[in-house]
Amino acid sequence: xxxxxxxxxxxxxxxxxxTQDNSSTPTADPHHHRHPFRVSLLLGHGVVxxxxxxxxxxxxxxxxxxxxxxxxxxxxxxxxxIEFEHYIVYTNNHESMAFKTPLVTTADVFYRLTHxxxxxxxxxxxxxxxxLKPVLRMGxxxxxxxxxxxxxxxxxxxxxxxxxxxxxxxxxxVAHYL
Numbered sequence: 001x002x003x004x005x006x007x008x009x010x011x012x013x014x015x016x017x018x019t020q021d022n023s024s025t026p027t028a029d030p031h032h033h034r035h036p037f038r039v040s041l042l043l044g045h046g047v048v049x050x051x052x053x054x055x056x057x058x059x060x061x062x063x064x065x066x067x068x069x070x071x072x073x074x075x076x077x078x079x080x081x082i083e084f085e086h087y088i089v090y091t092n093n094h095e096s097m098a099f100k101t102p103l104v105t106t107a108d109v110f111y112r113l114t115h116x117x118x119x120x121x122x123x124x125x126x127x128x129x130x131x132l133k134p135v136l137r138m139g140x141x142x143x144x145x146x147x148x149x150x151x152x153x154x155x156x157x158x159x160x161x162x163x164x165x166x167x168x169x170x171x172x173x174v175a176h177y178l
Contacts, residue, residue, distance in 0.1 A: 035177035040065040040153050044171025046083055059085040063171055067110070075110045077120065079137065081169065102128035104159060106137040116143050126161055133162035139169075149177045 042063040049056050062084065067077040081104045088096050106124025113119055121138040139157030146152065154172040161167065 035149060036069045037178040038065075038067040038069070038175050039178060040067070040173050040175035042153065042155070042171040042173025044155075044169055044173075046081075047168040047170065048087065049166070057085075057087050059083045059087060059167075061169055061171060063169075063173065065173075065175075073112045075112075075118070077108045077110060077122075079106045079108055079122075079124070080104070099128055102126050104135055104137070104161075106135065108137060110141070116145075117141075118143070120157075135162070136160045143175070151175050151177075 040063070042061075042065065044061045044063065046059040046061050047056060048059055060083070061081050063079065063081045065077055065079050067075050069075040083099070083102050083104075086098070086100045088098050104124060104126045106122045108120040108122030110118045110120040118141045119139070120141060121136075124135045124137060126133045126135045137157055137159050139155060141153060141155040144152040144154070151174070152172065153175045155170075157169045157171075159167045159169065
C-alpha cells in the first residue's frame with residue numbers, strides 16, 4: 001500500500017501523456033465560468049477489505065460534495081461521505097475494529113485531465129464513535145453534462161485511513177451548478 005501514491009501519480013501522468021495534442025486540451029466549458037459553484041449528491045458503495053483476512057465488505061455510502069472551479073483546469077472541493085453500516089474489521093494482530101457509520105470529510109484539489117475527467121487528492125478527517133482520525137483521499141471523477149446546470153458525476157476514490165485501513169469508494173450522483 002505504500003506504493004499506491006506512486007502508482008496514482010504514474011496513472012495520472014500516463015493519462016496526461018496520452019493527450020498531448022492541442023485538440024485534447026479542455027475546451028472552455030461555459031457553465032464553469034458562469035456557475036463556478038457545484039453541489040453534488042452521490043450514492044455509492046465502499047469496498048472495505050479486511051486488514052488481516054480475505055473478506056471484502058460492501059458498505060453503502062452517501063456523499064455530499066461542494067466544489068469551486070478556479071479555472072478551466074483547477075478546482076477545490078469539500079467531500080463528505082457517510083457509510084451507513086456497522087461493521088467489524090480484523091487487523092493483522094487479530095484485533096477487531098468496530099465501525100459505526102463513519103463520516104469522512106476531505107478538502108480536495110482537482111486537476112482536469114480532459115474535458116470530462118478530473119483527478120483529485122486531499123487530506124481529511126474520519127469521525128467515528130467520537131474519535132477523529134486522519135485520512136488521505138485520491139481518485140478520479142467524471143462529469144457527464146445533461147444541460148447547462150446539471151450533470152451526472154460518477155467517481156472512484158481510494159481512502160487511506162488510520163490504522164492501515166483502506167477503502168475504495170465507487171459512486172454515481174447528480175451535480176448542480178449554482
